[in-house]
Amino acid sequence: MKFSDFISAKSIKAELKAQTKDEAIRELVQSLLDAGEINADQHDDIVAAIMKREELGSTGIGRGVAVPHTKHPSVQKLVGTVGVSEEGVDFDSLDGERVQLFFLLISPPERPGDHLRALENISRQLRDETFCRFLKQSKSGPDISQLLQEADDNQFASG
């Protein structure tokens, strides 16, 4: 599975304002709403579902990366967005590092296979240090989109 299969380019946020975990998740879900990917009346419920998942263990996987996610019946297909925070946000990551790079994913419950393939793709691509570093340094949505495209085209070594 490729990033272009599920990342909504319009919703990518290069300069997150969030200072806390809660704010970061809200800001990313809001940008999916602004891009028309989710329904307005589901916004709070989706945020709550993502926070509930975080309670069971942070999705901050270290090296400044977090992949908050949930399943939600209001989405018809897998949808995700990317956010970058210059200062980083305390996300209770295992390595204690602040998170600069967020991949947020929402998927319909009846497609568990797609959900896992998307999570796998994110985690596999992010193993590449260069890709990660470039993403964290990105200053605009189009820059991030282009990096994701390059990753989809296997231009990063370990991708």
Place this chain on the structure above:
Amino acid sequence: MLGGGTVGHWLADMLCRKRHDVTVIDIDPNIVRRINSELDVKAIVGSAAQSTVLFQGDVLSTDICLAVTGVDEVNIVAASMAKALGARRSIARVYAPAFSDLSTFDYRQHFNIDSLLSLEQLSAVTLARAIRNPDAIPLEHFARGQLEVYEMDVCPSSDAVGKKLRELKLSGGMRVGSIQREGRKWLASAEDELHVGDRISLIGMPEAVEAARSNFSTTSDRRKQQRIMIAGGGETGFHLARLLSSPDYRLTLLERDLDRCELLAKLLPDATIVHANANRRSVLEDEGGGTADFFVACTGSDESNIMAGVEARELGASRVMAVVERPDYANVVGKLGIDRVVSEREVVARQILGFLNEGAVISQTRLPNGKIGVYELEVSDRTKVTCATLADLPLSGRCLIMGIQREGFIRVPNADDILHAGDIIVALIDLDHVDEILSLFNSKSS
């Protein structure tokens, strides 16, 4: 029955009394010996996660396999194997919340298990129900308490007085379920007009119910905030606090372990978390145990719960509830001044008996003061209810569907929804028409 501990032993006994043919498998020869001597069941020694043992237990032809050992992973593996070997239904008891969360991985679906039951969550739901509104429609057990029921009186200052329900423009996340007037209770319909003093039940997603309350009553009419003290911040205490998180309650939670306290403080920002031992009388005194409207003891130890409950009662707590597992204690706790005892055995029994029912009905309860039944129904393939939208089914005035649970998520349906096979619904049904309604849920051939 895989596992013959407190829960397994009691369930085996209960199923046996209901004339089911029960086999118990446990790894501990002493437990097996005891069960064989005390109960009229077959008990064998072995690991529930081994195919040879399951085969010996004749899991291949069982109607239901219940994996209730003390180890989550064993329960999941064993229930999954039992299902693959031929058990018609298979249920695993799990403790860790991660197993019931499907955001990262759907254990239930992956292992092809019919249900993952958390007894701690079920107990919390039962306790929350006893606190919230003991006489109201019992829906809290449904979908892990995600639907809320709130009973209230229509007050004179409300704008809803004299209006029909359809004119009220209520949110889609909730419904008015029933109306009670002059001792008679009936199923609410869009054409019902509200009078001052009607007792109505609001059913739906908690935020929607909270928001809708202002339609029927002004803020000053609201119930007084109740003080709840919970002793023990384990899974049961945590879920209970989570279920009661609302401005209606002021929560104090006592927990002995400091790390757990810090976690609870994060997860329950509105509750007061106190790092203290609930079995110290001075702690109960200082933290206001004597003025609590409800004191709930759920520390994980029967003896501690009983002692804390007795202390709280003596200090003056209005109502005292305790989780007590050992059936031997059941007789004495009432005499000690504990108003309500909840045990995991009982809450799980209800769920399991539901799974043993034939046909669509999982559970049913009759409401007092009227002809309304609350039904939990499973939707099967090739039944009439799956063939049309809810609006087009002949349900009006006779059956009100309050919630649909699909893929682990619950929502309040609207008129355009179509039921799918595998959905579980909860509905209020007018008992005069129950046979016609149930026939829609049973397969066409029968």
